[in-house]
Amino acid sequence: MPSALILIADGTEEMEFTISYDTLVRAGVETTSAFVPDKSEVVSERTTSPPFAKGSRGINIMPDTYFDPADCGPEKYDLLVIPGGAKGAETMSKDHSVQKLVRDYLKHDKFVGMICAGSLAASTSKLPKQPLTSHPSVKSHLEKDFDYSEEPVVVSGHLVTSRGPGTAFPFALTLVELLCGADVRAKVRKPMVFPSGTPF
Amino acid sequence: MPSALILIADGTEEMEFTISYDTLVRAGVETTSAFVPDKSEVVSERTTSPPFAKGSRGINIMPDTYFDPADCGPEKYDLLVIPGGAKGAETMSKDHSVQKLVRDYLKHDKFVGMICAGSLAASTSKLPKQPLTSHPSVKSHLEKDFDYSEEPVVVSGHLVTSRGPGTAFPFALTLVELLCGADVRAKVRKPMVFPSGTPF
Numbered sequence: 001m002p003s004a005l006i007l008i009a010d011g012t013e014e015m016e017f018t019i020s021y022d023t024l025v026r027a028g029v030e031t032t033s034a035f036v037p038d039k040s041e042v043v044s045e046r047t048t049s050p051p052f053a054k055g056s057r058g059i060n061i062m063p064d065t066y067f068d069p070a071d072c073g074p075e076k077y078d079l080l081v082i083p084g085g086a087k088g089a090e091t092m093s094k095d096h097s098v099q100k101l102v103r104d105y106l107k108h109d110k111f112v113g114m115i116c117a118g119s120l121a122a123s124t125s126k127l128p129k130q131p132l133t134s135h136p137s138v139k140s141h142l143e144k145d146f147d148y149s150e151e152p153v154v155v156s157g158h159l160v161t162s163r164g165p166g167t168a169f170p171f172a173l174t175l176v177e178l179l180c181g182a183d184v185r186a187k188v189r190k191p192m193v194f195p196s197g198t199p200f
Numbered sequence: 201m202p203s204a205l206i207l208i209a210d211g212t213e214e215m216e217f218t219i220s221y222d223t224l225v226r227a228g229v230e231t232t233s234a235f236v237p238d239k240s241e242v243v244s245e246r247t248t249s250p251p252f253a254k255g256s257r258g259i260n261i262m263p264d265t266y267f268d269p270a271d272c273g274p275e276k277y278d279l280l281v282i283p284g285g286a287k288g289a290e291t292m293s294k295d296h297s298v299q300k301l302v303r304d305y306l307k308h309d310k311f312v313g314m315i316c317a318g319s320l321a322a323s324t325s326k327l328p329k330q331p332l333t334s335h336p337s338v339k340s341h342l343e344k345d346f347d348y349s350e351e352p353v354v355v356s357g358h359l360v361t362s363r364g365p366g367t368a369f370p371f372a373l374t375l376v377e378l379l380c381g382a383d384v385r386a387k388v389r390k391p392m393v394f395p396s397g398t399p400f
Contacts (some may be wrong), residue, residue, distance in 0.1 A: 013220050013222075014221075014222055015219055015222045015223075018214050018218040018259055019215055019218075019219075019365075021257065021258075021259055022213075022215050022255075022256075022257040022259065022365070023215075025255065025257040025258055027231075031258070044297070050260050052252075055222075055228065056222075057221065057222040057223055057225040058221075058225055058231070058264075059218055059222065059233075059261060060262035061259060061261055061262070062252050062261070062262065062263065064226065067206075080253075086390030089288060104316035106344050134293035135379055135391075135393065136389070136391075136393065152393075152395040162394040164340075164391065164392050165219075165222070165369075165392045165393070166273075166369070166389075166392035166393045166394030166395065166398070167368070167393055167394070167395060169365075170395060172265075189365065189399050191335075192337075192365045192366035193335065193336065193338070193363040193364035193365070193366045193367055194366050194367070195352040195354075195366065195367060195370060195400060196397050197397070197399040198366070198398065199395050199396070199397040199398060200395060
């Protein structure tokens with residue numbers, strides 16, 4: 001059974017996190033969320049032992065585990081997902097352990113998914129120039145170093161990028177297809193009951 | 201500022217909950233989640249004082265508060281939302297206090313949103329026959345007592361019903377439009393970056 005690690009931090013966009021996690025679980029992917037602390041924050045009881053992640057719109061989500069780089073590598077998971085939400089994506093993309101993981105996953109032909117401001121991690125991880133998309137609000141930080149696209153989902157080798165909450169379903173379904181095949185994608189998609197005419 | 205109460209229980213579909221909550225917050229709606237305990241469950245420490253709701257696909261969400269019918273009425277909130285997820289929707293729809301709230305909100309011309317299996321609450325609350333939709337899996341429980349529709353979102357007076365995770369965005373945006381107007385709907389929708397051709 002394929003497996004996925006989804007990072008979460010204070011300020012993560014909770015729709016992007018939840019749609020990715022839930023859709024992967026529906027596909028039978030063993031999915032784990034890991035809390036990445038904001039290292040720039042003054043250490044308090046909450047940040048040293050956080051009981052939950054504070055989502056960007058106020059939903060508090062309990063992570064499955066806390067981010068331990070030594071236990072999060074490509075030998076353990078087939079997919080690493082970095083969701084958006086400005087503050088959460090900043091915490092993840094500036095974290096050197098996350099940057100190293102992004103490079104390690106791609107080096108070992110495992111998948112990395114980034115959505116919304118999460119795509120900033122492609123830049124901070126110094127990935128080579130390749131097709132990529134992101135939320136329009138961070139386009140200016142990425143368009144010089146990447147072949148910037150405005151497609152809803154961009155697959156570049158094992159790097160999968162997407163734009164925002166409105167593209168989170170096609171992003172998650174693309175990850176399902178890459179890990180489990182087109183049949184599983186179709187099987188997961190049907191009971192979600194998308195409106196007719198939905199373009200994914 | 202309009203206000204909304206979104207119920208959550210063990211087994212709530214976390215995408216439907218999160219998309220509704222997050223979208224309403226983006227629209228400036230003061231949004232509160234309240235945990236409805238499963239009264240049929242054997243009382244344990246967790247159920248008497250639950251630290252979080254266990255989502256249908258394993259995401260644990262911390263509610264803002266615990267469901268107290270006396271503090272959840274139409275004099276306090278403009279909108280009551282009942283999300284799906286089979287087990288969560290069963291807990292809510294069988295709860296007599298929830299059923300009374302549904303009737304009270306509609307009686308006072310406040311909005312009630314139900315999505316997926318959440319629409320079962322229309323039946324258990326004994327609402328009069330009117331247009332309604334739900335997840336296809338519970339259609340057979342509703343089609344006799346309602347004018348069953350397969351539209352993604354059905355607005356019947358102050359009752360708004362919808363189908364599943366795939367219709368959660370148009371459901372939430374419709375609630376935003378009803379509470380805040382079409383301009384706010386458009387303003388909230390744009391930065392979500394839906395793929396071109398999205399039919400809502």
